[in-house]
Amino acid sequence: MSGARSSALATLRGQIERIEAAEVVHQQGRVALGHREVDSALKGGLARAVIHEVFCEGRQGAAATGFVMGLAGRVSARRPLLWVRQDFSELETGALSMSGLAELGLDPRRVVMVRAADVESALRSSADALACDALGAVVLELWGETRQFDLVASRKLTLAAQSSGVTGLMLRMAAQPLPSTAETRWMLRAAHSPPGAMWSAWGAPRFDAELLRNRHGPCGRWIMEWKCDECQFSEPSAHPQPVAAAPAHRPDPTVFAEHRRAG
Numbered sequence: 001m002s003g004a005r006s007s008a009l010a011t012l013r014g015q016i017e018r019i020e021a022a023e024v025v026h027q028q029g030r031v032a033l034g035h036r037e038v039d040s041a042l043k044g045g046l047a048r049a050v051i052h053e054v055f056c057e058g059r060q061g062a063a064a065t066g067f068v069m070g071l072a073g074r075v076s077a078r079r080p081l082l083w084v085r086q087d088f089s090e091l092e093t094g095a096l097s098m099s100g101l102a103e104l105g106l107d108p109r110r111v112v113m114v115r116a117a118d119v120e121s122a123l124r125s126s127a128d129a130l131a132c133d134a135l136g137a138v139v140l141e142l143w144g145e146t147r148q149f150d151l152v153a154s155r156k157l158t159l160a161a162q163s164s165g166v167t168g169l170m171l172r173m174a175a176q177p178l179p180s181t182a183e184t185r186w187m188l189r190a191a192h193s194p195p196g197a198m199w200s201a202w203g204a205p206r207f208d209a210e211l212l213r214n215r216h217g218p219c220g221r222w223i224m225e226w227k228c229d230e231c232q233f234s235e236p237s238a239h240p241q242p243v244a245a246a247p248a249h250r251p252d253p254t255v256f257a258e259h260r261r262a263g
Contacts, residue, residue, distance in 0.1 A: 029165070031074050034232030035224050038209070041217045042184070048075055050183035051158050051168040053213075061093045061173050063190040066104065067207050068139055068171045070226050070233060073106045075167045076136025082129045084114045084122050085141040092143055093173070104205070105228040110136075119148040123157075130160035130168050141171040154180035177212065185213035191223050194237065204228065206236065 030045035039045050046052065052071065056064035072081050083096065098108035114129075116122035119142060126140040140157075142149060158181040161168045170182070177185055191206035205228075210221040224233045 031077075032232075033071075033074055033224075034227070034230070034234050035222060036235065037220070038211075038222055038224065038233070041211060041214060041220055043217050046071060046075060046167075047183050047216075048167045049162050049165045051154065051161055051170060051181060053170045053172060053177070053180065053182040053185040054188055055172045055175065055177060055186065055212075056188045060189050063207055064171060064173065064188040065093075065096070066205055066226070067186070067188050067209065067224075068169050069101065069104060069106060071169055072137045072139055072167075073104070073231050074233075075169075076110070078110070079134070079136030080110050080112055081137050081139065082112045082114060082135055083139045083141070084116060084126050084129065086116050086119065086122055086143055089141050089143045089173070090115070103228065104226065105231045119146045123148060123153055126168070127156055127160050130157060130166050131164050133164040133166060135166050137167045137169060139169045139171060141173070142175065144174045145176065149178075151179050151181070154182065157181075182213065183215050184211060186210065187212055191236075204237065 029048040030042065031048060032039045032045040033042070054064055054068050054071075096111075096113065098111070101108045101111060114125050116125055122140060122142065126138055129135060129138045138161075157168055157170075160166075187210040189208040189210075191208040193203060193206065205226040207224045207226070208221070209224045211219045213219065223236045225236050226232075227234050
């Protein structure tokens with residue numbers, strides 16, 4: 001028994017050493033998101049070849065999904081994106097819209113969907129996908145609290161990502177953050193649209209993004225706007241305040257001037 005314990009401890013130490021060593025190797029493998037303050041907090045951008053977690057509150061699933069898709073678009077570098085989700089997730093939130101991805105400026109032809117029957121299948125599929133260096137990113141969407149995703153499962157995903165260089169993005173809905181090996185952890189909410197006329201209310205997607213965990217820098221909270229044409233985030237656009245309309249009973253000044261000249 002003591003020999004088995006010593007072997008298990010040696011294996012765990014080796015895994016920890018590989019994680020720490022890989023952090024140094026991939027520290028410079030970052031991609032800028034486009035938002036200056038966020039990129040500064042992330043020491044240049046979102047780290048590749050690691051795991052990032054995105055959580056959302058209440059009915060903020062659509063905002064969190066859009067944010068994760070934006071992150072995936074930045075880190076995938078035009079490579080295929082694998083999205084793993086449970087059948088239960090589709091019952092709760094509906095299927096992903098391919099036309100919606102196209103409106104975000106992302107190519108839906110690069111997105112491969114995998115539907116898993118349960119959490120165990122989703123974790124296995126994600127670990128196998130993260131080990132494939134032909135992919136640009138892997139998104140694992142898990143719904144609700146689940147005991148299957150613990151620190152050991154998180155470590156397995158991190159080791160797979162670091163060995164292949166593929167970035168893992170975890171989308172957690174209706175769940176509370178737990179200890180994990182994630183590089184960053186975000187809490188997402190939909191941000192308010194800027195003031196304006198009703199006809200101009202449909203603008204760029206805005207996210208209220210709170211960075212709860214950052215292993216190599218400070219945390220913070222920012223409004224991040226997604227630029228669909230450039231496929232990157234940015235600071236909120238500066239919109240001028242709407243100008244008040246002229247009173248309806250006031251005569252048009254050009255018509256009033258014509259009457260004066262005629263008189």
